[in-house]
Amino acid sequence: MSEFREAQKIRNSTIVTSVAFTNNVAEIACGNYDNTVKIWNVGTGQLIDTLKGRPSWVNYAIINNNRTLIASGYESKKVNIWSATTGRIVYKLKGHSLTATSVTFSCDGMQIASGSHDKTVNIYNSETGKVVHTLEGHSNVVTCVVFSIDGTRIASGSQDKKCKIWNVLTGREENTLKGHFREVQSVAFSKDGTRLVSGSADENARIWNTMTGEAICILQGHLAPVSSVAFNHDGRRVVSGSHDNTVKIWNAETAKILQTLEGHTFYVNSVAFNHNGTQIISGSSDWTIRIWEDSKTLARITLNNVEMVMYGMAGKYNANFNEVGIHVKIAEFFYPEYQDLFDEYVKNYYKQYVL
Structure with missing residues (x-):
């Protein structure tokens, strides 16, 4: 494997809570604490667009793949869904009895899922904003949610130290993944959906078999909570971001650290691979986004x-x-x-x- 090097450092105007590559591979989107989503050019680091919601301090803000809808929220039972074009609220997702903690869009944009302090996951129709299923089973706050690539399953992580796999169509629980000894902070499916990687406040990440619920391996090496995890396109690599201010690249089969990327000066909150695994982006509380590129x-x-x-x-x-x-x-x-x-x-x- 060739090494990754820092190719671009983008200075943001506030803490970066989430980062993702858009469907346009030359662009990245970042969610910010000031209730904005910014679109950046990967090659030049130039700001393309700033999508603004109502001014407030938020703990998450994400955009769907076709850049039409943004979801954001802070200390509220509701999740605001607003138009990326007009900046106006389209609707508010209701259904949680306590504060919503996380939200995600399905890849096709047809569904939205949210986790909450009420220990549930809600699945919504993105066109109507209506609840399709309420998923019950966690015994503590649901901290993170993610759809599988094909949209048929949802994974959730919780302060109960467990991950759960859910069937989107039926709303039924398919598996519970046990092994972390502190809260789960991030979950991500492999492209084929056969594995899940989870990051935890126990400073470890784990890779799981989604069918059997068994842990395949433990990724040990961070010195603080693992806040974000992701697979690359072929599932052979995992990237993780941590509150130890580093990004690590792992061999997903051997659980060995392939590289540690240093440069952030505060918590790394979000990481992602691009479509072919040649680029990594990381967003941090140091108000920067860094683009790491395969040296070749x-x-x-x-x-x-x-x-x-x-x-x-x-x-x-x-x-x-x-x-x-x-x-x-x-x-x-x-x-x-x-x-x-x-x-x-x-x-x-x-x-x-x-x-």
Whole structure:
């Protein structure tokens, strides 16, 4: 596995509570404590849009995949659902008897789930805002909820130290996952839904078999609560964020730490992989979002940037053999560790001229 390096640091205007890649792979969305969701360009780090709700201090704010609806809330039984276009409240999700703690959209955007201090999970129709199912079974506050990729199941984590798997269609509990000895703070399905990873205040993450409920392995290495976890696209890697201010990448089969990403100066609240596992984003209480990139991908981007600068100086874009050769030699001088990649680039570039 090639290493990840920090490719971009984005300075936000407040604490970042959640981060996610949007359906447009060149964009990321972050939820903030000031009741905004901001959209950023991954490559440049430039702010694209700020979606504002009613001014208030919130503990979560997320956006659905097609950037039409935002869910947010703070110290309330209700979850506000508002239009990302107009900034107006579309409806309020009702049904909890105590404060809602977390909310998530299904991947297709058709359903919403929320967890609460009342120990339940509610599933809502996203078009009507009506409760479809109330899931009862936890014995303490539900701290986190997530849909499986196909939308057929929900996982929930709780202060009762357990995770539960639920059937979305029937509302029935399918499995209870026991093993953490402090509250569960984050849960995430693998793409195929066969595994769940959970992060806990016990400073560990665990990977579970969702069918049997058995723990496959324990990810040990953080020095503070694990606040966020996620699988990569093929399920071979897990990324975790912690209150020890670090991000860790794990081998999901051996439970070994592959890399520790350092740079945040306060709690890491949220982490995510992009669609093909070449980028990681992390959001923190230090008011920053950091984009970490696979070094091979970063090398290609660096090479492209060098070429664009050189072409710009020459006042032209198209290059002949000698010009490309010069650019690559310059890149190799500054980045000798990527020489093999540069050589590969040159070979691929000139294939178009070979009959």
